[in-house]
Amino acid sequence: MKLKKTPMRFQRLKGTRDILPEEIGKWQAAEAVIHQVMARFGFSEIRTPIFEETELFARGIGQLTDIVSKEMYTFADRGDKSLTLRPELTAGVVRAYIENNLGKKQPVNKLYYLGPTFRQENPQAGRLRQFHQFGAEIFGSPDPAADVEAITLSIGIYRAFQLDRFVVKLNSVGDAVCREPYKNTLREYLRPRLNHLCQTCQQRFEKNPLRILDCKEESCRGETAAAPKLFESLCADCSRHFARVRELLTAAGITYDLDFRLVRGLDYYTRTAYEIVSDQLGAQDALCGGGRYDLLVEELGGAPTPAVGFAAGVERLMMVLEKIAWQPALKPAPAVFMAPLGEAATAWAVQIAQQLRLQGLAVEMDLLSRGLKAQLREANRQQARFAVIVGDNELQNQHATVRDLPNSLQSEVAFADLISYLQQSMQSRGS
Ligand code: AMP
DSSP: OOOOOOOOOOOOOTTOOOOOHHHHHHHHHHHHHHHHHHHHTTOEEOOOOSEEEHHHHHHHHOTTSHIIIIIOOEEEOTTOOEEEEOSSSHHHHHHHHHHTTHHHHOSOEEEEEEEEEEOOOOOBTTBOSEEEEEEEEEESOOSHHHHHHHHHHHHHHHHHTTOOOEEEEEEEOOOHHHHHHHHHHHHHHHGGGGGGSOHHHHHHHHHOTHHHHTOOOHHHHHHHTTOOOGGGSOOHHHHHHHHHHHHHHHHTTOOOEEOTTOOOOSTTOEEEEEEEEETTSTTSOEEEEEEEOTTHHHHTTSOOOOEEEEEEEHHHHHHHHHHTTOOOOOSOOOSEEEEEOSHHHHHHHHHHHHHHHHTTOOEEEOSSOOOHHHHHHHHHHTTOSEEEEEOHHHHHHTEEEEEETTTTEEEEEEHHHHHHHHHHHHHHTTO
16 A cells, blocks of 8 residues: 655745745836946846855954854755855955956946845844845945945935935944954953943953944943944044045935944944934844954955955845835736637737737736636736737637727727737827
8 A cells, every 4th residue: 555645735934935926026126226227326236145155254254253252053064075155255256256256357346235144143023044134335435435335225226215304323443453442442441340331341351342342232222321432443544535435425315323332343344433323123223234354365365455345145135025004016917818718719919929928018817717707807817908818709700899998988999900900009098
């Protein structure tokens, strides 16, 4: 006797989502806006692999970060090589920039990306394990104008959606010259307060004291509220750079809040750090974060190359778009619904549908061999403009019955004229 396998139902993994047909129109429309604005700012898209060598992320993001120390999806492939699903896209883009010698092709490279990203975090509203990021990187310019271009680009994208309820937070994290002395100043300030800091911050104290500034714990925030500020302890070069970034932002009409807590906490990040937050997102309020990372390309084996960029969450963008009831032009209703009755008519309909689609019309077809009534109900549900009804009689007369659904009008159209008839009717409607 053959044993029947018990059927099993599967569920999506925690922190992952299905983007269903009913929402995909909005996603595609939002992605189209992102692509358009990126192009308007002169950025070219780059698509890099979803997985890379683990070491790339360890170096590119930093061993000390939460991402690398506890959130990566890391696995061994069959050759026992350690691979990781990308937890952000900058490291991969920098690798591609170096590997493909993009820096030799033009002095400044402006690249952008859009795609899935993976982090093993505790899922909550606006925090997923598979989510999507878009972002941009400018390679080759140390100029404050490049920092401002990245910031205005990210703002330009939100503005293109008519979003205006967001705040830009700005800081400078200095460079190798001024950050080390500042870390010492900060340690000296915090040393007598160490017992009041959370466990994690006590561990950060020696290796990564900057991160204590952005700890979310009440007690830590209280202890650091009056701490010396890095943007007030910058060296002359960083100070000049920061002043110019602020000047250019003002020239571009962008208001921002200085935020001394905004740190990147890693040595490759230099000077400008910024974040865009929304009060419409709840606890996970960051729409986008970015800044300058002048030492990263070199850290990953390339020639020293200044760089600045940002990364933004698509799901969080979709959440705020939901709040403002953003309505993009969605998938057009079909121009034509083919309603064949019987096998011969279906063979004819398949051919006409193909021709109409190649001519650029949106065409739907019954795929369930339903009766006429059910097919017309479906055509109405899909808000099709015309139903083309063909059964044995119509095949014999070489005429189709064309029903103008919204107006409940019906006409007989010769097969030979059908395509031009439908095309002209749709054109005269301006669609
Ligand atoms: P980060 O690389 O952490 O600076 O993240 C950049 C942006 O990606 C954030 O501002 C969020 O909008 C988004 N983001 C980060 N982590 C997640 C996550 N787990 N789920 C959804 N969006 C995220």
